[in-house]
Amino acid sequence: MRIMRHPILPPINRKEVNITVDGKLVSAIEGEPIASALIAAGIMTFRKTRIRKEPRGYFCGIGLCTDCMMIVDGTSNVRTCITPVREGMRIETQVGLLREDAGC
């Protein structure tokens, strides 16, 4: 959820954009990481593991652990914790480790 009131942080006044997550419309703040937009919308599962299909999500937040990888505009294995959101982005839950672009 978004933090609307805070004793120290000045409010963020940035442009709202729309993205889709598995086909559903989600509103985001332009420039924030994809992961942040998803968590703000209450989405915690970003991908499922290849064999057991276990949920995985945001973990290290600095692009190192690769747990938060998703399919973004057709490209798989995108680290959503360090990839900024843009208007119209198409985000999809990833299953397993896809070596090539989505569809393979």
Place this chain on the structure above:
Amino acid sequence: MLTTDVAVIGGGVAGLVAAIEASKFGARVHLIDENARAGGQLFKQIHKFFGSHRHYAGIRGFEIGEKLLEEAQKNGVQTLLNSFVFGIFGKEIGIIENQTGARWLDAKTIILCCGASEKMIVFPGWTLPGVMGAGAAQTLINVHHVSPGKKFLMVGSGNVGLVVSYQMLQAGAEVVAVVEALPRIGGWGVHASKIRRWGVPILTSHTVKEAHGKERVEAATIVALDENWKHVSNSERTLEADVICLAVGLKPNVELPLMAGCETMFLEELGGRVPIHDENMETTEEGIYVVGDCAGIEEACTAIESGRLAGVAVAEKLGYLSKDEAYELKVQIRKILDDLRGGPFGEHRVRAKQQLIERAKILKGLKDE
């Protein structure tokens, strides 16, 4: 090919200061950072720094970040953002910009400021969404104003665990408990007191045993530890929590130093494997320096001074400072570093740093022969 006097890799506090310092004496400096903005972890520090004026006492971390970015720009530091360094080959740096195509930067000297990453502990359920690094949660809350949950369990009572717990409270979340495996609180009393006053229990000799939940964390079981770090039977308690934050230490990011051929040593006091470096922060590879947390886990003030030291050292190496001018500056900075590492908290780090310097002398002596 792009060329430069000094390539600074990593634009956190140490890298920014190193870039500012080297450019101040006339060196051409390129600063490379994989993020959309330089500043590293400064932008998620919303508490006021303490210490001295030189180290920005009384100013909040994100404001220090703004100041340093401005100063770097004023000094003509060229900043390459969204730029990921994939390798160092001699003094040639391979960079991928905006995830497309490689470009090369040929540098006379390189200052590596790759920072640190969070250590993690594993337990049943640790892969569930909602288990995350304390720093990762801090970034979400303080930089992006998004909270990953309502009820947090903090694992670890070092300064990171304590400060982040307080910031969760400031953001309107609840901290159900801080668990600490040691029989005492790890961080400073001033930080612990702040969350105690808020009513958050800090449970020493306790750890997390299991995370429960189907699609995300819904609860956590904690357990008491005996003097041999074994679970005390029947001491389990299950707390309602939707986020479990791990604040169990940091380790230096040494991938790039290793690629560059720098020799390392394992020093527990500095967080693990650390590049060997001399009194000028120069590694075993001539012209390649390490500063900040990737030269050993410390804190922001020592990161600032190590950056300054390397900035002066490269300016000297490149001929922008005479030996005497550089010597005077370096002596001043080393004195400040000694002061910062003074006191019982710094003793182990002083000894570890001395070990690195001694080892560097031996290795470099051998190389010269």
